[in-house]
Amino acid sequence: MVLLPAISCWGTEGLFTSNFCLILNSDLNMKRFFISQILVTGLLIAGCSSDDDSPGTTPEIPVVESATIDVESGGPNQPNQVYIDLSTSETTVVKRDTWELGFYSGSQNRVFLNAAILVTAAELSEFTDIDEVNSSTVFETPLALKGLNAQFQLADVSVAGVEELKAGLPLSYYMYGDLDNGIIFTDSKEGALSGTTIAEVSTTESNNKVYIVSAGSEIPAGTPDPGDILTTGDHRGFYKIRILTDGSSYTLQYAELDATTHEEVVITKDDSYNIKAFSIVNGAEVAVEPPKEDWDINFTSVYSYYGNMGGLVAGAAYSDYALHNTLGNVGLYTVFTAETTDGETVETGAPSFDEFTRADVKESELKYNDRAVIGSDWRQTPGFGGGTAQVRNDRYFVVKDASGNYYKLQFTAFMNAFGHRGYPQFKYELLE
Numbered sequence: 001m002v003l004l005p006a007i008s009c010w011g012t013e014g015l016f017t018s019n020f021c022l023i024l025n026s027d028l029n030m031k032r033f034f035i036s037q038i039l040v041t042g043l044l045i046a047g048c049s050s051d052d053d054s055p056g057t058t059p060e061i062p063v064v065e066s067a068t069i070d071v072e073s074g075g076p077n078q079p080n081q082v083y084i085d086l087s088t089s090e091t092t093v094v095k096r097d098t099w100e101l102g103f104y105s106g107s108q109n110r111v112f113l114n115a116a117i118l119v120t121a122a123e124l125s126e127f128t129d130i131d132e133v134n135s136s137t138v139f140e141t142p143l144a145l146k147g148l149n150a151q152f153q154l155a156d157v158s159v160a161g162v163e164e165l166k167a168g169l170p171l172s173y174y175m176y177g178d179l180d181n182g183i184i185f186t187d188s189k190e191g192a193l194s195g196t197t198i199a200e201v202s203t204t205e206s207n208n209k210v211y212i213v214s215a216g217s218e219i220p221a222g223t224p225d226p227g228d229i230l231t232t233g234d235h236r237g238f239y240k241i242r243i244l245t246d247g248s249s250y251t252l253q254y255a256e257l258d259a260t261t262h263e264e265v266v267i268t269k270d271d272s273y274n275i276k277a278f279s280i281v282n283g284a285e286v287a288v289e290p291p292k293e294d295w296d297i298n299f300t301s302v303y304s305y306y307g308n309m310g311g312l313v314a315g316a317a318y319s320d321y322a323l324h325n326t327l328g329n330v331g332l333y334t335v336f337t338a339e340t341t342d343g344e345t346v347e348t349g350a351p352s353f354d355e356f357t358r359a360d361v362k363e364s365e366l367k368y369n370d371r372a373v374i375g376s377d378w379r380q381t382p383g384f385g386g387g388t389a390q391v392r393n394d395r396y397f398v399v400k401d402a403s404g405n406y407y408k409l410q411f412t413a414f415m416n417a418f419g420h421r422g423y424p425q426f427k428y429e430l431l432e
Contacts, residue, residue, distance in 0.1 A: 211242070215237050
C-alpha cells in the first residue's frame with residue numbers, strides 16, 4: 001500500500017449520476033437560421049475571397065452558445081476523466097485507470113504519464129537492455145536522491161539498486177526526487193513537453209534507457225462517509241519499459257519488473273490527436289483523448305505531481321481537478337472579482353461573471369503553457385485549517401478555443417443534493 005497525501009481528501013458524494021445537463025439559449029435555433037441565410041447570401045455576392053483574406057482567421061460558429069454541464073466524474077471515487085468541447089457541449093468519458101502512457105503525436109518524441117492514477121517513472125541511466133533489469137538489479141553508481149524523513153524534512157537518500165528505488169518511486173509525500181538537480185519522477189504540473197519525466201525519445205537507439213514505472217493506484221470500490229472522497233486504492237505494481245522511435249512512430253518494449261522477456265508494440269503518431277494512449281498493465285492501445293480540436297477542458301478528477309507545495313517538497317495528489325488543452329492551442333486565464341488577505345476580502349473591480357463581455361478579454365493573460373490554471377482552485381475544502389466546503393464564487397475563467405472562440409466559464413457546484421462530493425458542475429457562455 002502506498003502512503004498517500006492528505007491534501008484535498010475531504011468531501012463526499014456517493015450517488016452516481018450520468019445526467020448530462022444542457023441548457024441552450026431559447027433563441028438558438030432561430031439565430032442559426034438567420035446566420036445560415038447571411039452566409040449563403042454572402043457567398044452568392046462575393047463569389048470568392050480577396051487575396052488579402054487569410055484562411056482560418058474567422059472563428060467557426062459554435063453549435064452551442066451557452067450551457068450548464070454536470071460533469072460525469074462518477075462520485076466520491078472519481079473514477080472518470082471527462083473531456084469537454086465547449087463549442088458543442090459534447091463530453092467524452094473514460095475510466096482514468098485504463099492507461100498509463102501517452103505517446104505524443106507532434107514533432108517532438110515525448111511520452112506522458114497518466115497523473116490521474118499517480119503513475120511515476122525513473123530512468124536507469126546505466127541500462128539499455130530491458131531484459132537485464134529486475135528487482136535485484138544493483139547500480140554501479142548509487143543514485144543520490146532526497147526524500148522526506150520522519151520529521152517531514154528533506155534528507156539525502158542513497159539508492160543502491162532497483163529494490164531500494166521501489167520504496168521511493170510510488171507517488172506519496174515520501175517519494176524520492178531532487179528538485180534542485182532536476183530529478184523528478186512525475187511529469188511537470190504545467191504539462192509542458194519539456195516537463196516529461198521520460199526524456200525525449202531519441203532516434204539514436206543507444207541513447208534510450210530503461211525506465212522503472214510505478215503503475216499508480218487502483219480506483220477503490222469502497223463508499224466513503226458523507227463529506228469524504230476515496231480516490232486512491234491499492235498499488236498497481238511495477239513495470240519496466242524502453243522506448244525507441246523513428247520520428248513517425250514509437251516502439252515500446254515493456255514487461256512486469258521481474259519478467260525475463262518483454263513484449264514489443266509499435267505506436268504510430270496521428271496528427272489528429274495530442275497523444276495516443278497505451279496500457280502496459282493490459283497490453284493494449286486505448287482510446288482516451290478525443291481529436292485535439294474536439295476538446296477544451298479535461299476534468300481529470302485526480303491529478304498528481306512532485307513539487308514544492310507551500311515549502312513542502314513532495315508528491316501530492318489532488319481531487320476535483322480540471323485541465324485545459326494547451327497542446328491543442330487552447331488558452332485560459334482566471335478573473336478574480338475579490339481577493340482575500342489576512343482574512344479581509346476586497347473587491348478587485350473586475351466585472352462580475354454576468355457583466356463580463358468580449359470587450360473585457362485580456363488577450364495577454366491567456367495561458368497556453370500551463371494546463372493547470374483551473375486545477376482545484378475553483379473549490380475549497382476544510383483541509384487542515386477547517387473552513388467550509390464550497391465552490392469559490394470570487395473567480396471565473398476565460399477560455400479561447402483553437403478555433404478562436406472566446407468563452408467565460410464559472411463553476412457552480414461540486415457536490416450533489418445529498419452533500420456527496422464528485423459531482424462538479426459549471427456554466428459557460430460564448431463571448432460575442
